[in-house]
Amino acid sequence: MTCPDIPATPFAIIGGSANWGLRFPEDIDQPGVSVTASDLTFDTPFGPSRDWKIIRFDGSVTADGHPREALYVFSHGTTSGDEIDHEGHRKVFWVLREAGAKRVVALSTSGSLNRAIRAGDLVIASDILELTQTPYSLLPGRLRYDASGKQLICPETSDLVERIAQDLWPEGNRVYGRDAQLVCAHAWGPRLTSPAEVMAYRSMGADFINHSFAPEVTLAREIGACITNVSFITAPFSAYFAPPEVTILGASPAQALGPLASQVALRTIAELPAEPGCICAGLLSPQDPAHRSHR
Numbered sequence: 001m002t003c004p005d006i007p008a009t010p011f012a013i014i015g016g017s018a019n020w021g022l023r024f025p026e027d028i029d030q031p032g033v034s035v036t037a038s039d040l041t042f043d044t045p046f047g048p049s050r051d052w053k054i055i056r057f058d059g060s061v062t063a064d065g066h067p068r069e070a071l072y073v074f075s076h077g078t079t080s081g082d083e084i085d086h087e088g089h090r091k092v093f094w095v096l097r098e099a100g101a102k103r104v105v106a107l108s109t110s111g112s113l114n115r116a117i118r119a120g121d122l123v124i125a126s127d128i129l130e131l132t133q134t135p136y137s138l139l140p141g142r143l144r145y146d147a148s149g150k151q152l153i154c155p156e157t158s159d160l161v162e163r164i165a166q167d168l169w170p171e172g173n174r175v176y177g178r179d180a181q182l183v184c185a186h187a188w189g190p191r192l193t194s195p196a197e198v199m200a201y202r203s204m205g206a207d208f209i210n211h212s213f214a215p216e217v218t219l220a221r222e223i224g225a226c227i228t229n230v231s232f233i234t235a236p237f238s239a240y241f242a243p244p245e246v247t248i249l250g251a252s253p254a255q256a257l258g259p260l261a262s263q264v265a266l267r268t269i270a271e272l273p274a275e276p277g278c279i280c281a282g283l284l285s286p287q288d289p290a291h292r293s294h295r
């Protein structure tokens, strides 16, 4: 259903491979969470953005005791039929800017570029490695804003994800929080990373890799929003170097850790303080108007 009005809300969840195979949040056992609208399409200057829902959190489960709503988009907003649409990220963040989104949690699965990070581990990024940045910027002109590359991932939201994950994640799988300082690399995909690419990204300092989080981080900074990730490893480091008949990816996320990762994302949105206690929004700053008016 095409919806002319984008609801105003500071909260958003971006779905991804971590919750593929699950109706989100309907299939997740999370008290106080319901869906108020689904199958929404929003028009953007770049074309329609599909597969949105509005999720309601009852006041009994939120940090401030008041009900809140979050926007949710399926699989990074990059699906349109069966086509891969890299520009979908820009449509998603245009919608989120219109909504006034300030807190974004992005779900994904990842491949490990580090022998110590194993299949099933939950990895919260502290930085990203995306040498080309996004070709789909939302900043209105190069002379209007400075978008910092520091603290691209929100410490306050990340610490909440870590605390909740420590509650929910199975024993035997690790939860890597901010103290691990993990770096998330980016490849557009959909082809999986080659052994040579794994070694290249690893030598550049990355710890894990996926197809979505880095452009989302860049766009979150461009709209002045906080972002963090809920991601778990489905492709262990050693699998990239196994014989070609060995499948890199493990069990389907829906059958493995997908429901838990989904719970982590939902609880994070519910338990975030109403007012951010971080400086992320201030890391997008306007330039001196003289930079463009004096020619």
Ligand SMILES: [Zn+2]
Pocket (backbone or CB within 6 Å): 153, 154, 155, 156, 157, 226, 227, 276, 278, 279, 280, 281
């Ligand atoms: Zn923040």
